[in-house]
Amino acid sequence: MAIRSEFSTPQSLKRRLRNFKESLIGLSLFLCALSSVLITFGVIYTLISEALPFFKDVSLKNFILDREWTPLFENPQYGILTLMSGTFLTTAIALTIAIPLGTVAAVFLSEYCSHRAREIFKPLLELLAAVPTVVYGYFALLFITPLLQKIIPSLESFNALSAGLVMGIMIIPYISSLSEDAMRAVPLHLREGSLAMGASKLQTSFNVIVPAAFSGIASAYVLGISRALGETMVVAIAAGLQPRLSLNPLESTQTLTAYIVQVSMGDLPQGSIGYRTIYVAGLVLLILTLTFNLIGQNIRARMENKYK
Amino acid sequence: MVKKAEVVNLNFSYTDKRILNGVSLPIYENRITALIGPSGCGKTTLLRCFNRMHDLYGAIQYDGKINLFPDELNILSDEIDPIEVRMKIGMVFQKPNPFPKSIYENIAYGLRVRGVKKKSFIDEKIEDSLKKASLWNEVSDRLNSSATSLSGGQQQRLCIARALATEPDILLLDEPTSALDPISTAHIEELVTELKKSVTIVMVTHNLHQAARTADYTSFMYLGEMIEFGESSQIFTNPKEQKTENYITGRFG
Amino acid sequence: MSSTSSRQINLKTQIEKLKRQDMFFWFVGLITLAFALLTLLSLIADMAMTGWPRISQSFFFSFPSRFPDKAGIYSAWVGSFCVVLVTSLMAIPLGIASGVYLEEYAKKNIWTKLIELNILNLAGIPSITYGLMALGFFVYRMHLGQSILTAGMTLGLLVLPIIIVTTREAIRTIPSHIREASYSLGATKWQTIHNHILPYSSGGIMTGVVIALSRAIGETAPLITVGALTFIAFLPSSPMDPYTVLPIQMFNWVSRPQEEFHINAAAAGLVLLTMTLFLNGTAIYIRYLFRKKYKW
Numbered sequence: 036m037a038i039r040s041e042f043s044t045p046q047s048l049k050r051r052l053r054n055f056k057e058s059l060i061g062l063s064l065f066l067c068a069l070s071s072v073l074i075t076f077g078v079i080y081t082l083i084s085e086a087l088p089f090f091k092d093v094s095l096k097n098f099i100l101d102r103e104w105t106p107l108f109e110n111p112q113y114g115i116l117t118l119m120s121g122t123f124l125t126t127a128i129a130l131t132i133a134i135p136l137g138t139v140a141a142v143f144l145s146e147y148c149s150h151r152a153r154e155i156f157k158p159l160l161e162l163l164a165a166v167p168t169v170v171y172g173y174f175a176l177l178f179i180t181p182l183l184q185k186i187i188p189s190l191e192s193f194n195a196l197s198a199g200l201v202m203g204i205m206i207i208p209y210i211s212s213l214s215e216d217a218m219r220a221v222p223l224h225l226r227e228g229s230l231a232m233g234a235s236k237l238q239t240s241f242n243v244i245v246p247a248a249f250s251g252i253a254s255a256y257v258l259g260i261s262r263a264l265g266e267t268m269v270v271a272i273a274a275g276l277q278p279r280l281s282l283n284p285l286e287s288t289q290t291l292t293a294y295i296v297q298v299s300m301g302d303l304p305q306g307s308i309g310y311r312t313i314y315v316a317g318l319v320l321l322i323l324t325l326t327f328n329l330i331g332q333n334i335r336a337r338m339e340n341k342y343k
Numbered sequence: 344m345v346k347k348a349e350v351v352n353l354n355f356s357y358t359d360k361r362i363l364n365g366v367s368l369p370i371y372e373n374r375i376t377a378l379i380g381p382s383g384c385g386k387t388t389l390l391r392c393f394n395r396m397h398d399l400y401g402a403i404q405y406d407g408k409i410n411l412f413p414d415e416l417n418i419l420s421d422e423i424d425p426i427e428v429r430m431k432i433g434m435v436f437q438k439p440n441p442f443p444k445s446i447y448e449n450i451a452y453g454l455r456v457r458g459v460k461k462k463s464f465i466d467e468k469i470e471d472s473l474k475k476a477s478l479w480n481e482v483s484d485r486l487n488s489s490a491t492s493l494s495g496g497q498q499q500r501l502c503i504a505r506a507l508a509t510e511p512d513i514l515l516l517d518e519p520t521s522a523l524d525p526i527s528t529a530h531i532e533e534l535v536t537e538l539k540k541s542v543t544i545v546m547v548t549h550n551l552h553q554a555a556r557t558a559d560y561t562s563f564m565y566l567g568e569m570i571e572f573g574e575s576s577q578i579f580t581n582p583k584e585q586k587t588e589n590y591i592t593g594r595f596g
Numbered sequence: 597m598s599s600t601s602s603r604q605i606n607l608k609t610q611i612e613k614l615k616r617q618d619m620f621f622w623f624v625g626l627i628t629l630a631f632a633l634l635t636l637l638s639l640i641a642d643m644a645m646t647g648w649p650r651i652s653q654s655f656f657f658s659f660p661s662r663f664p665d666k667a668g669i670y671s672a673w674v675g676s677f678c679v680v681l682v683t684s685l686m687a688i689p690l691g692i693a694s695g696v697y698l699e700e701y702a703k704k705n706i707w708t709k710l711i712e713l714n715i716l717n718l719a720g721i722p723s724i725t726y727g728l729m730a731l732g733f734f735v736y737r738m739h740l741g742q743s744i745l746t747a748g749m750t751l752g753l754l755v756l757p758i759i760i761v762t763t764r765e766a767i768r769t770i771p772s773h774i775r776e777a778s779y780s781l782g783a784t785k786w787q788t789i790h791n792h793i794l795p796y797s798s799g800g801i802m803t804g805v806v807i808a809l810s811r812a813i814g815e816t817a818p819l820i821t822v823g824a825l826t827f828i829a830f831l832p833s834s835p836m837d838p839y840t841v842l843p844i845q846m847f848n849w850v851s852r853p854q855e856e857f858h859i860n861a862a863a864a865g866l867v868l869l870t871m872t873l874f875l876n877g878t879a880i881y882i883r884y885l886f887r888k889k890y891k892w
Contacts, residue, residue, distance in 0.1 A: 040457070042416060042427050050424055053784065060786050061701050067693035068702070071760065072714050074753050078725060081732035136628050143625025156629055158880050163636055165807075165876045167814025169843040170865045173850050174639045177646075177858060204635050235614035237621045258720065265722020267817035268843075272850055292724050292817065299727075299821040305736045313821070317728040321721065328720035332713075399779055401703065430782035440773040443796060443890050452791070453781040491891070502777070509781060 082321055086314035088306075098315075104278040104294070106312045113312075115319060117278045121195070121288035122320075125270050126263040128199025128284055129206060133259055136203075137210030138252065144211065145218040146240045157212070164208040172272030175201035180273065193275030193287035202269050210259045217251020217338065218244050250338035257331035261324040267292035291316045346412050347372040347513060347543040348393075353407035353419075355385075355392060357400075362388050364567045366407075370513065375535065375544040377558035377575065379551060381595060385567040386547045390515050393418075393545060394432040395425035411512065430457065433506030434515040438522045439498035441490035441505070446482055449490045449501060453509035468508050475541070476504035477534055496527025500534065507542070514538070516546040520553065532557050551591055555579045563587045643869055647862030655863060659829040660845065664856035669864055671828040672845035675744070676813055678832055679841055682748020683812045687756050688805055694756075695763025695801075700789055719757035726754045727818030735822055742823030745835040750818050755808035762807070766800020767793055771892045799886020803879045810875035814868060816843040842868050 043050045090098070093113045101114030140160065144153050179197040184190045190197075221244050229239040245252065275287025276297050289297070295313045303310050348370040355363035363385050370376050378386040388397075395418070397403045405419040411431070418428045433453075441449050450469045459465060469486070473479040478500040482493070490501055499519060506514055516535065520528040535544060536557050548554050554561050555575055562572040563586070571578060571587045582588045589595060650665075658668025694715075702708040730750035740746045770793060778788040794801075819841060828840040842864060849861035 040427060040430050042423055045422055045424075050427075053426075057784055057786055061697075064693050064697035064701055067690050068697040068711050070690060071694060071718060071756060072711055074756070075714050075718055077733055078721065078729040081729045082725065085728075085732045136632065139625055139628045140632065143622075143629065147622055147625055159633060159636075160629070162873065162876060163632060165810060165814075165872055166636070166639065167816070167843055167865075167868050167872055169814070169816045169847050169850070170639070170643065170869055173846070173858075173861055173865055174642065176850065177862075178639070178642050204632060207632050235618050237617050238614065240621075261720055261722075265724065267722065267724045268847065271817075272847065292722065295724055295728065296817065296820050299731075299823070303731075303823075314728060314732070317725050321725050324720060324722055325717060328717055331720075332716055394780060396776065396780065399776070426782055426784055429780055434776075434780040436773055436776065436780075438773055440771075440777045442774065442777065442792060452778070452783075456781055456783045456787055505777075505781065 079321070082314055082318045086311065086318045089308075089311040089315045092308070092311075102280050104289075106308055107298075111308070114280065115315070117280045118289060118291045118294050118316060119319070120280050120282060121270075121274065121278065122264055122290040122292070122323075124195045124282050124284060124288060125199040125202060125266075125274055125290055126260060128196060129203035129263040129266075130256075130260060132200055132203025133206045133210050133263075134256055137207045137255070137259070138214060140207065140211040141214035141218060141252070141255075142240050142245065145215045146236055146244060157215070160211060161208045163205060166205070168205070168266065168268040169272070171201050171205055172198075172268045172270075175269055175273035187285065190285050191275070191287050193273065193277070194285055195274050195288045196284040198270045198272075198274035199284065201273065202263055202266050205266070205269070206259045206262050209262055210255045213255035213258065214248070214252040217248040217255065220251065220338075221247045248338075250334045254331040254335040254338070257327050257334065261327035261331070264327070265292065265320060265324050267296060271296040291320045344374075345372040346370065348409060348411050350389070350392075351408040351410060353389070353392065353405070353409065355388060355397070355406070356404045357388075357397070358402045362567050363392070366564070366567075366569045368562050368569055368572045370543060370545055371560065372412075372543050373539050373541075374559040375539050375546060375557055376560045376562065377554035378545065378547045378562055378564060379549075379554050379590075380564035380570075381590065382549075383566075384564040386564050387517055388567075389564070390434075390517055390545060390547050393513065393515055394429045394434050395419070396434070398425040430509065431511060432513045432515060433509060433511035435499070435502050435506055435517065435519050437518045439495055439502055441493070441498050441501050443489065443491050445487045446490050446493070446501060447486040450505050450508045453505060457509065469504075472504040472508040473501075475507050475538065476500045477530075477537075478504055494527070496523050496530055499523060499527065499531060503531075503534065503538075507538075511542060513543045513545060516544060518547050518549055521549060528553075551579070563590060565590070640869060643862050643865045646859055647864070647866040650859050650863035651866065660827050660840075660848075664854065664860055667849075667857075667860055669842060669845055669867065671831060672840050672842045672864070673867070674831050675824075675828065675839040676841040676843075678744045678835070679747045679751060679819075679839065680809055680812050682745060682835065683751040683755065684805075684809065686749055686752035687759055687808060687812075690752075691756050691759025691804075691808070692763050692801060694760045695767065696789060696793070698760070699764050699767040700785070700793065715757050715760050718753075719761065722817075723754055723815060724817040724821065726750055727821030729753075730818065730822045741836060742825070742838055743836045744832055744839045746822050747819050747824060747839060747841070748835075750822055751812040751815055754815060754818060755812050758808040758811065759801075759804050762804025763797070763801050766797035766804070769800065769890075769892065770796050774892075796890055799882055799889065803883045803886075806875050806879040806882065810872045810879070813875070814843055814872050816841075816847055819844055820847075842871075 098113050098115055101112045103112040103114050104117035105112045144156060175197045179201055180192060183197055225243055225247055226239060229243040270290045271293040274293060276289050276293060277287045278289040294316050298309050298313045346369050350366055350368050353363055353366045366389060378389060380386050391397055392409060408417040409419050411418050447469060450472060451465050454465050454468060478497060481497060493501060520531050532553060558575045561575040561578040563570045565586055571582060571584045579591060655668045657670050658666060659670050661667040727750060730746060734740045734746040734749060735742060774792060775788055778792050824840050824844045825838050828838060832839050846861050846864040846868060849857040
């Protein structure tokens with residue numbers, strides 16, 4: 036048997052067949068990859084096209100300035116700020132928990148833990164992000180809230196506080212993992228430079244590593260924010276369904292996402308005002324999160340350039 | 344002396360940066376030709392032109408020829424499929440790079456790519472090429488164990504066997520011993536000298552002693568140009584060019 | 597520190613102070629980790645203690661009911677299974693193909709940049725917006741109805757970025773000299789991918805797939821908008837049938853005022869939690885296995 040082959044001309048059938056097969060595979064893979072772009076445009080197009088007719092009925096002025104959100108009432112009001120205040124309130128509570136704890140966990144894992152301990156703790160911590168959000172909702176409503184009510188008797192049984200707290204714990208791993216990656220990407224010589232001058236681990240961590248990894252850490256925060264803004268089930272279950280233009284964490288409130296859930300649970304004919312409003316809420320949410328995502332990516336890209 | 348190949352006035356650019364400049368040299372059949380020169384002189388780039396490895400990365404331009412004899416066919420021509428070039432010209436890399444598969448599958452792979460299916464033929468080829476690479480005695484009883492469990496020197500000989508199994512016209516060696524310990528290096532050098540009976544070898548090396556010991560011909564390259572080509576004995580004892588002399592006497596590089 | 601004390605003593609106290617601070621932070625870090633992990637533990641324990649009494653064979657094989665002690669998760673877990681099956685069929689091939697394209701084929705140009713930016717953003721979009729998109733597009737425009745097919749595809753879109761990103765990361769760990777070895781033997785691009793790149797990255801890819809499926813099983817919000825029903829007292833017989841899934845069933849029970857239903861919710865949550873923790877554990881194990889298998 037001969038394994039020696041002769042050179043073929045570009046016109047030869049064998050070679051054309053092979054090239055055809057190779058480019059066909061390449062093309063199909065490209066189309067698969069392109070599908071993700073189509074999905075994005077699908078999301079944006081659907082949201083915009085279903086939301087826009089809403090503004091035929093409601094003026095932008097009312098949308099921004101109304102102080103209540105009661106689209107399904109007889110005297111409907113469409114103040115989006117009402118829902119946004121709920122979203123911002125729960126997000127703020129979540130970040131108050133997640134940013135300090137996530138950062139400390141990241142510094143601890145990156146600078147204080149042995150390789151072995153990190154290999155154990157990091158996946159464990161990441162399990163926090165694996166728990167289904169509906170389970171967190173249950174936990175917030177039926178475990179955390181009763182617990183908090185013992186300390187704060189005036190706490191309503193649906194409230195922004197426990198939803199926000201639980202959400203905060205949920206996003207700790209988002210913040211700690213990305214921040215830790217950023218800190219570990221700081222070149223070893225910076226760390227050694229500081230330690231060689233007699234600095235302690237703590238000084239090195241916060242005076243050298245954290246500033247050097249700052250853009251990575253900041254982008255982790257930003258992604259954490261966008262995660263909290265979009266979180267749905269925890270707030271839908273535990274924060275209540277009462278749209279309120281207020282920043283009182285002890286009362287019930289309603290976020291953009293919880294509103295979408297509430298309306299979706301009912302009958303929802305296409306084109307009805309209820310149908311339009313969930314797209315409007317969704318669009319506002321999408322704009323908010325996309326803005327934060329883009330900021331986060333921008334910060335991250337800058338970091339990557341820094342250490343190239 | 345029969346020419347197996349010749350490089351004729353070869354210019355090579357990558358992303359519009361000229362890396363090889365008017366390189367010409369003959370490659371003689373069943374001889375070892377060493378390419379030497381300081382880092383960045385283009386010797387590895389030249390070697391990788393022989394099997395069109397550069398084509399994998401795009402943004403490249405060949406200008407000039409590498410003719411393969413007896414047909415005097417220019418393997419750099421657009422008409423030629425790089426895959427067919429690689430089917431005729433084998434390569435062994437700097438770092439041993441066996442596939443994380445069994446020893447058997449590593450060597451069979453080149454044959455499978457060529458459409459060989461007959462098991463008895465593959466078995467025969469594997470034994471044959473492992474013997475040529477003087478690895479048979481060490482691994483004949485564990486052909487199904489993972490190639491990555493071998494030592495570095497064994498892995499490199501496996502890579503040589505892998506290339507030999509496909510009966511290449513020319514075998515390219517890119518600093519084949521730079522990642523190995525002295526004993527494995529000696530082993531490989533011995534092997535290479537033995538191999539030239541059956542295959543033409545072009546070898547890039549950083550180690551001047553290695554070139555002097557093993558190569559029949561040596562070409563010295565500097566800044567992308569071929570400075571001098573000749574029999575190794577002449578290059579190392581009586582170089583014609585000042586730059587060659589400076590290099591082999593250790594004045595730079 | 598008085599100016600009269602010698603420099604050496606100063607240094608000594610300073611070092612001691614630094615050491616104390618270091619110890620202190622070490623404690624803070626440990627407490628932080630402990631706090632996070634204890635929260636997870638108490639969540640699991642609470643779920644287990646409340647829900648365990650309800651776990652029985654009949655719980656798994658009963659349909660939902662008005663009577664809490666008769667209600668079960670039969671239609672829910674079967675529905676979850678069917679939906680995730682559709683999700684897998686869609687997202688796994690599409691995700692792996694996209695990942696392979698981006699790593700092995702894509703040239704550095706504007707299209708690639710666009711696709712990459714896109715995947716990053718897709719991964720960051722709240723899950724409920726996928727649900728809104730699916731409602732407008734799958735349900736109303738393509739007339740797929742509030743079906744298993746719609747739900748599976750919605751979750752498929754949602755987890756697609758996870759699979760793409762992990763596929764890319766897995767491929768990226770394969771050193772280029774392995775590719776070159778294959779090409780140097782005369783292999784074509786597809787042969788190289790099929791015989792080497794995919795097998796060697798399969799561990800990482802599988803990890804990503806398992807994580808994606810675990811995410812899909814636990815996802816609730818987007819399925820609410822595409823109309824997962826909560827009262828389904830039959831098993832689906834085709835992909836176009838209405839359905840419910842485990843998290844939706846749990847959500848329904850949590851939202852009821854009667855406490856007996858909360859016990860059902862905890863039991864459903866326990867099942868859900870067990871499944872997702874099991875899948876995540878599997879993912880970690882696969883990653884560990886393959887990391888041992890392929891050391892570059």
